[in-house]
Amino acid sequence: MPRFGVVMVLGAAVLVALILLSVLYGSADIPLATVFTAIQGGLGFGETAPAPMERIVFELRLPRALFSAVIGAGLGIVGALLQTTTRNDLADPFLFGLSSGAAAGAVFVITVTGDVLGFWTLPLAAFTGGIIASLIVLALVRSLQSDAPEKLILAGLAVSFLFAALTNYLIFAGDNRAAHSIVFWMLGGLGLARWDSLPLILAGLGLILGLSLYRRRWLDALLAGDTTAHSLGVPIARFRMGLFLACALATAAFVSVAGVIGFVGLMVPHLARGLVGPLHGPLIPASAMIGAILLTASDLIARLVLAPQEIPVGIVTTSVGAVFVFVLLFGAQRRER
Template structure:
């Protein structure tokens, strides 16, 4: 890949992300002119940048509702896509995604407890806190079973994660069955994914976890390249295979648990985005990891925009949009890989 192409793809993604953020804030059940959107944002960044000649209601929609929602979508999409880009070479499984380790099932289990059985005992943070606790419980269960059975190889860890996922899914379904039937619609909506919980005070959690994940993963991208060639090759190149894979699984579980806690279980982003990036930019994880984060954020912002506009003024669960788009994207990827460039 030429030096120019190496610059063009990241620049195009950044410009597309800016355009998607602008559209995500401007469009909705109550459209707001783009010029007004940027003036409002500028006034909040630098007070007095523009004369406030717009209704207070519009400013509230832009700053308190849509902007944090768009930012949460970008953070969640980036985190899920980055996790998928890590797990696929780490497990040498092209179908690996953030939900592979049972983390999403654990998060759903925690959210169901909060929504149906405990109530909002911690205010608006109740569901994210319980969901994150469930994700940590699922991760700890996978680690405990793997250590007890000495199943530290990639395929055995994946199988353990799948089993734990089914276990927590069963527990969650039992809690739904025993819970208040009138509240099951809320649970269903959360399990299909949505960004309606977005608050400025919430954004710090996914932002810090995503930044921490990037700080660890990007310097180790070349080690991940070695892992993609197989355990024996990686060990020959000096990679501590078992320890490094466990670390990658823990980092991936932490990112997934945090993102799912604030967005619900959103499928296909972590599965399809890394494949799309590799089709455009090659398989070197030095490029795939940051580009997957950029593309994942962009795609989830656009998916949320479609979900908000499709049945406005109601919100469609974002998982429906990503599921349909993901199927079409995979058909394109399969066709491209079969026919060649």
């Protein structure tokens, strides 16, 4: 079996095992038989489990496990796309103002308006903030009349600082009693996972997965540089802006329900390239699989490390990410010697 096939088969087995563990273990452990009975009952097949068990399994833990897999896969793909289009190995979904814009929208709702639209208020506000930040970045790049990757990165950093300042002002001027909710949301968490919002993140994943696989030849051409890609018929400026907009839409969808989860998009593409190489045909599915595994495992750790108390999943991913960057830096230094 080719290396790519081995990676995907083993990855699928690990992911299924992690999802099962996420449903079984938490503040209260649930027997395996009860889990399967609750899932059957929730789907309307066979006997039903006791109502509290069915609610914990089918309404809380199962959607949370699926959300972690879908969002992790999406962030992994977005990271791979941004690192290719910007030719920056440290690019990730939150380098371009996306997270800062989403955070500002969410904090505005928490501190100012409240849940005026019910459950959907926070996701919609975060999604809108992320899209506004992305549109400002695109407007800045267009006004500079340059499609150079470094201009895109600098514009993203500027917008990120702007929205970070706005977020900090809202936190300072808002209700101090909301500080815990704000901090938990800004560090990432999957407590908002509900079946009703699953189509939103599936749409985000489907958008970038479909686009990246459809244009994988163009992405491979970008690896050789803009001049070579242009000679092969790739419309560089339009393709780069289109990819960024798609990544922005997908990331805004993910952030709107999970908050700001850092380092997944940075780490995953490096791990995937080490396993399947740089070509995007195998790289994109491998990034999706590794991202799903990483975030599902991180969420499981976040729920168990201080059980029954839950810590933000961003603390786990940031800790792993910091170690990963150290390893990356020392590895680069050894190669230069």
